[in-house]
Amino acid sequence: MRVVAVANQKGGVAKTTTCAAVAASLAQDGRRVVTIDLDPQANLGLGLGLDEAELDGAGPSAYEVLTGRTPLALAARPARGAGLERLSVVTAGPRLAQAEGELFGQIGFDEALKRKLRAAAATWDVAVIDCPPSLGPLTINALSAADLVLVPVQCEFFSARGVVKLLDVVELVRERRNPDLAIRLVPTLFDQRNGICRAVLEQLRAELGADVSEVIVGVDTKVREAQARGRPVTADAPGSRAAKAYRDLAREVWSILSARAAPAAPASTGTDELPASGGGAGGGDRVQQAA
Ligand SMILES: Nc1ncnc2c1ncn2[C@@H]1O[C@H](COP(=O)(O)OP(=O)(O)O)[C@@H](O)[C@H]1O
Ligand SMILES: [Mg+2]
Incomplete structure (x- = not known):
């Protein structure tokens, strides 16, 4: 996976929008996809046809997966809607906001998600993770586990500063955890008529070159209409400009992922399902530090 x-x-x-549209597009292309909501605001499931009641603590969620022993597959629910049969969603869950604090108490907390993904590697071809708007432990978990990080960038005046900070974190994750992490910045909410938009995009391309995707996602009301119907734009309005851009982006993503060598076999899979007291491989990862 x-x-x-x-x-x-x-x-x-447009993180959540991008996550839903890329995940949906990959699934519409025949891949088995799981998308995971790591944002306590919990919007991702709503955009993929789930209703409020399903987000509200009915069954396990990303919170239980990250902080406990729940395997990823047990928390995954089918997305709703024609064309999305191969797409599953792990919702954020009402307690995800607590997860950052709880993760800090665990040894190896920044690789909790990576261990869960490895244990579920045979079930899906791709996992697409929606991060919260912060650079805390949830985002670090996603970056540590990822082959590729997509960074939606709204081309406006202050964006560049935020991107520099994020690039520093990506570099740290590469140095300490995940040397092969690839990156693509994706210009989103792009307004061709806006001179500042165009200037910021030019600057991004000049400074970051190949790390900026060729795909540009423009402002498109079809995106909002689709979200109001609980559908990703690639399924709801496949002929729209935004859907086309997201299909192109999904293809770029797939070609980056398929160009990578097969991952080395993990030392052990399913570690999270071993009892921590059993002394099994990786069991130590689950040991809680004394308060
Ligand atoms: N291409 C687009 N055209 C029009 N509106 C968009 C587009 N992409 C995202 N939006 C809207 O912008 C807002 C923020 O998007 P969202 O994906 O929730 O961002 P984030 O997850 O980064 O907070 C939402 O209201 C969404 O509907
Ligand atoms: Mg979001």
């Missing part, structure tokens, strides 16, 4: 994280510590830059 390949892993894509969608991250930017700024809110409102």
